[in-house]
Amino acid sequence: MSQRTHDCIPSAMTISPFAVRMLGITKRFPGVVALDDVTLEVHRGEVHAICGENGAGKSTLMKILSGVYQPDAGVLEVDGRDTRFTGTRDAERAGIAIIHQELALVEDLPVAANVFLGRERRGALGLLDDRSMAEECSSLFSQLDCAVDPGDRTGNLRVGDQQLVEIAKALSLDASIVVMDEPTSALTEVESARLERTIQRLVAQGTTILYISHKMDEVFRLADRITVLRDGRHVKTVDTTTTSPREITGWMVGRDIAGHDFHGSRPRGDKLLEVRGLSLPWPEHPRGYRLKDISFDLHAGEIVGIAGLMGAGRTELLEVLFGAGDDTWTGTIELRGEPVRFRHPREACEARVAMVTEDRKRLGLFPDLDVAGNVSLCALREALRNGLLSRTAEEHLAAGPVRDTGVKTPGLHAAITGLSGGNQQKCIIGRWLLTNPEVLLLDDPTRGIDVGAKAELYTLIDGLCRKGLGVILTSSELPELLTLADRILVLAEGRLTAELPRAEATEARIMEAATAG
Amino acid sequence: MTPPNDAHSRRSSEGSPAPQGSAAPRLRRTAWWGLRPAEWALVAAIVVAVLLTGVVDSNHSYFRLPWQSLTDILRNTALLGIFALGATVVIIAGGIDLSSGSMIALSGTIAATTMLALAPKEIMAFKPVGPAVVGVGVLAALLTGFLVGTLHTWLITAVRLPPFIATLATLVGLRSFARALCESCTLGVVGTKSAQINVSDPIFKAIRDNVWIPVAVFALLAVFTWLLLTRTVLGRHIHALGGNEQAARLAGIRTENVKWFAYCFGAMTAALAGLFYVANESVAAPVNQGRGHELNAIAAAVVGGCSLSGGVGTVPGTVLGAIFLRVVIDAVSKIIKTGADVYEGLIVGVVVVIAVTFSQLGALAKGGTRLLPGAIGLCAIPTLALLTGALAAMTAGRNGGIATGVGALFLLGLLRVWESRRSTT
Numbered sequence: 001m002s003q004r005t006h007d008c009i010p011s012a013m014t015i016s017p018f019a020v021r022m023l024g025i026t027k028r029f030p031g032v033v034a035l036d037d038v039t040l041e042v043h044r045g046e047v048h049a050i051c052g053e054n055g056a057g058k059s060t061l062m063k064i065l066s067g068v069y070q071p072d073a074g075v076l077e078v079d080g081r082d083t084r085f086t087g088t089r090d091a092e093r094a095g096i097a098i099i100h101q102e103l104a105l106v107e108d109l110p111v112a113a114n115v116f117l118g119r120e121r122r123g124a125l126g127l128l129d130d131r132s133m134a135e136e137c138s139s140l141f142s143q144l145d146c147a148v149d150p151g152d153r154t155g156n157l158r159v160g161d162q163q164l165v166e167i168a169k170a171l172s173l174d175a176s177i178v179v180m181d182e183p184t185s186a187l188t189e190v191e192s193a194r195l196e197r198t199i200q201r202l203v204a205q206g207t208t209i210l211y212i213s214h215k216m217d218e219v220f221r222l223a224d225r226i227t228v229l230r231d232g233r234h235v236k237t238v239d240t241t242t243t244s245p246r247e248i249t250g251w252m253v254g255r256d257i258a259g260h261d262f263h264g265s266r267p268r269g270d271k272l273l274e275v276r277g278l279s280l281p282w283p284e285h286p287r288g289y290r291l292k293d294i295s296f297d298l299h300a301g302e303i304v305g306i307a308g309l310m311g312a313g314r315t316e317l318l319e320v321l322f323g324a325g326d327d328t329w330t331g332t333i334e335l336r337g338e339p340v341r342f343r344h345p346r347e348a349c350e351a352r353v354a355m356v357t358e359d360r361k362r363l364g365l366f367p368d369l370d371v372a373g374n375v376s377l378c379a380l381r382e383a384l385r386n387g388l389l390s391r392t393a394e395e396h397l398a399a400g401p402v403r404d405t406g407v408k409t410p411g412l413h414a415a416i417t418g419l420s421g422g423n424q425q426k427c428i429i430g431r432w433l434l435t436n437p438e439v440l441l442l443d444d445p446t447r448g449i450d451v452g453a454k455a456e457l458y459t460l461i462d463g464l465c466r467k468g469l470g471v472i473l474t475s476s477e478l479p480e481l482l483t484l485a486d487r488i489l490v491l492a493e494g495r496l497t498a499e500l501p502r503a504e505a506t507e508a509r510i511m512e513a514a515t516a517g
Numbered sequence: 518m519t520p521p522n523d524a525h526s527r528r529s530s531e532g533s534p535a536p537q538g539s540a541a542p543r544l545r546r547t548a549w550w551g552l553r554p555a556e557w558a559l560v561a562a563i564v565v566a567v568l569l570t571g572v573v574d575s576n577h578s579y580f581r582l583p584w585q586s587l588t589d590i591l592r593n594t595a596l597l598g599i600f601a602l603g604a605t606v607v608i609i610a611g612g613i614d615l616s617s618g619s620m621i622a623l624s625g626t627i628a629a630t631t632m633l634a635l636a637p638k639e640i641m642a643f644k645p646v647g648p649a650v651v652g653v654g655v656l657a658a659l660l661t662g663f664l665v666g667t668l669h670t671w672l673i674t675a676v677r678l679p680p681f682i683a684t685l686a687t688l689v690g691l692r693s694f695a696r697a698l699c700e701s702c703t704l705g706v707v708g709t710k711s712a713q714i715n716v717s718d719p720i721f722k723a724i725r726d727n728v729w730i731p732v733a734v735f736a737l738l739a740v741f742t743w744l745l746l747t748r749t750v751l752g753r754h755i756h757a758l759g760g761n762e763q764a765a766r767l768a769g770i771r772t773e774n775v776k777w778f779a780y781c782f783g784a785m786t787a788a789l790a791g792l793f794y795v796a797n798e799s800v801a802a803p804v805n806q807g808r809g810h811e812l813n814a815i816a817a818a819v820v821g822g823c824s825l826s827g828g829v830g831t832v833p834g835t836v837l838g839a840i841f842l843r844v845v846i847d848a849v850s851k852i853i854k855t856g857a858d859v860y861e862g863l864i865v866g867v868v869v870v871i872a873v874t875f876s877q878l879g880a881l882a883k884g885g886t887r888l889l890p891g892a893i894g895l896c897a898i899p900t901l902a903l904l905t906g907a908l909a910a911m912t913a914g915r916n917g918g919i920a921t922g923v924g925a926l927f928l929l930g931l932l933r934v935w936e937s938r939r940s941t942t
Contacts, residue, residue: 324767349769357767364767368760368828369753377757377768380750388748431768 016080019044019177019208020065025074027060034060035071036232042177047199047209049223049240052252053450056229058212062179065210066098067091078177097175099166099183107155112137114154115169140168143201145194158311160191167198178202179210182448184218188309188476189511196222214451215477216245228252253452266462266486269300270336272439272470273321278331280316280494290316291329291494298439298470303461305485306474307510312491314474315358318441321472322355323348335439349378354432355441356425358474360448364428365416372398372412374427379434401430405460422453429460440464442473446480458484478507490514552833555822558875559837563844570848578851588728590840590847595728595735596793597810598839601817602742603786605835608818609746610779611759611827612673612680617787617814619691620665621807624791626695627661628654629714629801630702637706643717651720655792662788665691666781673780674773688811695803713802716795724796731793738786743832755779759827787811809862816865817842820872842868853912863908887940889933898933902926 020042027035035057042048052058063069064076067085076083078094085091091098105114112134113120121136123129137150141164148161157165163183170178180199184192199209199222213219219226220240228235228251235251280291291313298304308314319325321333323342333340335351342348348355357363366374375398376383383394395412402412405426409419416424425445432440442461446454461484465471475481481488488505490498490513498513552560571579579586600617607614629640631654636646665687672683696712703711724730746752754775757765766772787807795801821838823830842865849864850857874888889897906922913921 322767344769344771345767346769346771355767357764362761363764366757366760366764366828368756373753373756377753377770380753384750388744389750389753435769 016077017043018077019046019079020210021075021077022061022065023075023077025061025064025071025076027057027064027069027071034232035064038074038229038232038234040227040234041237042208042210043225044208045203045206046224047203047211047222049211049213049219049226050229051213051219051226051248052229053452056252057232058229059181060232061229062098062181062210062212065091066096066179092173092175095174095176096179097170097173097177098179098181099163099170100181103159103162103166105154105162105165107153109154110151111148111154111157111165112150114165115140115150115172117169136172137168140171143171144168144198146191160187163187164191164195167195171202175207177208177210179212181212182214183211184213184215188311189478190309190515192218216248219248220245230254249451252450266301266303266466268302268486269468269470271297271299272336273298274332274334274337275321276332276334278317278320278329278333280313280320280325280327280329282327282494287493289494290327291320294331294491294496296489296496296499298472300438300468300470301465302487303465303471303473303485305481305488306472306491307478307481307488308474308491308514311493312514313494314491315443316494317491318355318443318472318474321348321439322353322441324355349435352436352438353441354435354437354439356428356432356443356445358443358447360421360424360428365424367415367417369416370412371402371407371409371414371416371419371427374416375401375430376434378431382434397434398430401433402427404433405430406456420450420453422449422457425449425453425457426460429457433464438469440469440471442471444474444476447476454480478510481505481510482507553822553831556831556834556837559821559834559841559872563837563841566841566844566848570844570851574848574851576851576854586847586851590843591732592728592797593847594840594843595731596790596797597813597817597843598735598836599731599738599793600783600787600790600810601814601835601839602738602832603783604811604814605818605821605823605830605832606742606746606755607680607779607783608815608823608825609759609827609830610755610776611762612776612779613684613815613825614669614780614783614787615681615684615811615815616665616669616687616691617783617790618807618809618811619688619695620662620784620787621791621794621810622803622805623665623691623695623698624658624661624788625795625801625806626699626714626803628658628792628795629716630698631657632716632718633702633706633714640714640716641707643715646718648720651718658788658792659785662785663781665788666784667777669780669784670773670777674776692803692808699801699803712804713800715800717799721796721799724793725799734789734793738789739832739836746832751775751778756828759829761828813842813865816869819869838872841872887936889929889936894933894936898926898929901929 018041020040022038022040025035025038025040026033038057038061040050040061050058050061060069064071067088067090070084070086076085078096083094085094088098106117109117112130115137116133121129121133123132134150141148141150144164144167146161146164148157148164154162154165167180167183183195187195196218199211203209209222211219211222223240225237225239226243226248227237228248230252274297276295278291278294279289282288282290294317296304306314306317316325320329321342322345324345335353340347340351342351342353345355366377369377372395376394379397380389380394383389383397385393398412402409407419407423407426407430409423416427419427429442429445445461446457449457458480461471461473473481473484482502482505485505486502488498488500488502488510489496490500490510492514498509500509500513567579571577600621604614604617632646632650633640635650635653638644639646669680669683669687672678672686673680676683678686699712699714700710703709703714744752746755754765754770755778757768757770758772758775758779762772765775791807794806798806817838818830818835819825819838820841821831821834821836823835845868846857846861846864849860853860887894889895902922902925905925906918908918909921910918
């Protein structure tokens, strides 16, 4: 590794104990004060966690630090020097690298080209030196303990691996300050553990880490100090050793969140769904199958959780049940005793099966339709008056689920893209409730949603289940499954390796089954 | 409905894909009834263009021959508007149809060859062929539109070609097919090859002589399309498909069928327009009829506010876009007098650029973006000055050209200096 940027500072300068100081930062957007007089002081070489709900201002603060935004007021000091970035290049030059929450990769380019995008190495004659970039890339990936081929097309990688490409990109900058904006939101437990080891290694080399996360266990394992933001204001900065996760989440939401357990005490109804010997082939892969010999039942009034690492086949299983997959599967699926074989999601809708997809922005939202249009989409026929759509009837139709799911919106005309992630997700659940489903498939419904909104979604899902829906829920977070599910199925590489009643399920037992070869 | 909530509007500033600067959840500016602000601006632009032409035109034909000027513009607008509505539906559904110009040629050829086959003597003798034969010809042309739309949908959904490629193939293919069909039919029926077929049935003549027929067809089609897009489930599904195709499929929408409708609607409106082209010119001439007109239709839709990435667009916008394009083209032909058709493509190009730039004026005024940034901006100044200067020289003589070019250079230079000073302060 070449010299780090902060080593280049002349020794005559007084060395500040702070890698970064942000004093009195204020940032306004039209109609909103995103940051109001926020102060953040980060010691050199520490892991500093920043916690807060979505909209608390974490990402805005980090975008100011990395030069994406300029503050309206306040002072930014990097290594004790007053700094003013006019763009991300300035921040990179000052040794600050940021790994954004939303991946910013060019999917059609190979991995190595993405890592060196904008800083391509050139060899003789000024031509691209692909070999040296690929070699550097391989060595970065071996530091990260992962086996991504630098020549692979980036879009072909799983989300988890794409995140590692972003991390490799930051490492290749030799940054002295690395900002990670929810880096584990798309990672499996194994990948997260690998990332934690990388962070520890970076810290040992003297790098300062700013770490944004919703996951309290990670924050408490990694961080030396924690700063809590709420509604654009600084609430507290504390040493990790002197606080507790409960206290932090309390500061984040401004109230005490009791850890609810929703499972149990729900009356179990008739059998809705019976899956027997379900297999989904995968000819182009050495394993040969995406799913193999899956059998399970789902009853009304029951939440079945599906655990598994990324790539275990959770989404594929739900897609088969919803008729959304392209490949033909074998086995039997019986819905209320009748064998079914959905070839299109439309057929699943008609059979009263609903699915809330994994990637809200890509697979769920219609950015050009307003809140009412997004909610009413699947049940539009009910808004027909004399054969034509009536806007009044449509709003009337959408108002029900918007109210029932507790969507916070300035109105049914509001742009869906202006709502927070949690409220968008409620709109999508509301859309499906209008189809009057009996089976609700939820694919990682709380991904990227803040703590308070998660708790609201749990209450919502529990309430739906009590009304007699059968729910299948996947999640990348085990505590979520343990909170909600009556039974937990564990998938490992496409096979069902455990079916645990809630009473017998623990994080350790689930992880054991999920990693079973 | 929940009242606006302060804590919430702050929350939404993050974690949502809303672009910078629109952090608060904005209420949609969509007017479900009436026009949107951008469409009112287009209305104003049309009025300004008409008034300017009336004053600048040295013949003052808008004052001397108002009726003839009006019918000219109406006929041209109706012809363009009919298939621009089809282009609008395709574009909102997230696709593109580059083939409508060739579809116009094919539709006319199909109608003419069908009539030639059914009534060869009458056609060759420029005599009436009778309503039954005309009806069969018209139906054949519309059916061809349906078949071409189906072909597009098949290429796009089953062969999985991008819409641009699929319709680029039919853009070149259909015109060639129409020419071959015209030649082989005339050879087969009459005995000599011909590149065009004269159509002089009184029904077609009546359509040529009565401007209100194409205008009424255009108006009816516009109302139908408007109802379809805003007030039917299919219309909503078209918007959803264009906005997010994968999400639409996962919401249980049969996206292939929606596409099928959109491409058939696009091709059939072009086929309908093709019949009016034949009536107007009393001839089916596949070599040149409708050549390049697909781009005028797309331009009308874009000027009217359609987004080429799909999901966005309105019928009133496209109607106004078509009127605006035709008014500007007419203005130039009035002002230049002779050989104005040479400039038609240039005008369409300039109008599209200006209309789309105009819609971003808000961002430019706020200082969020610069019109002439960096080295590109610097090089764009002489490029634009040369373009305007050359244009002025060709239309207003050498001295006028030099003066206009120098003036443009000076004004653009001022804009550049102003923008740089603003961004440094």
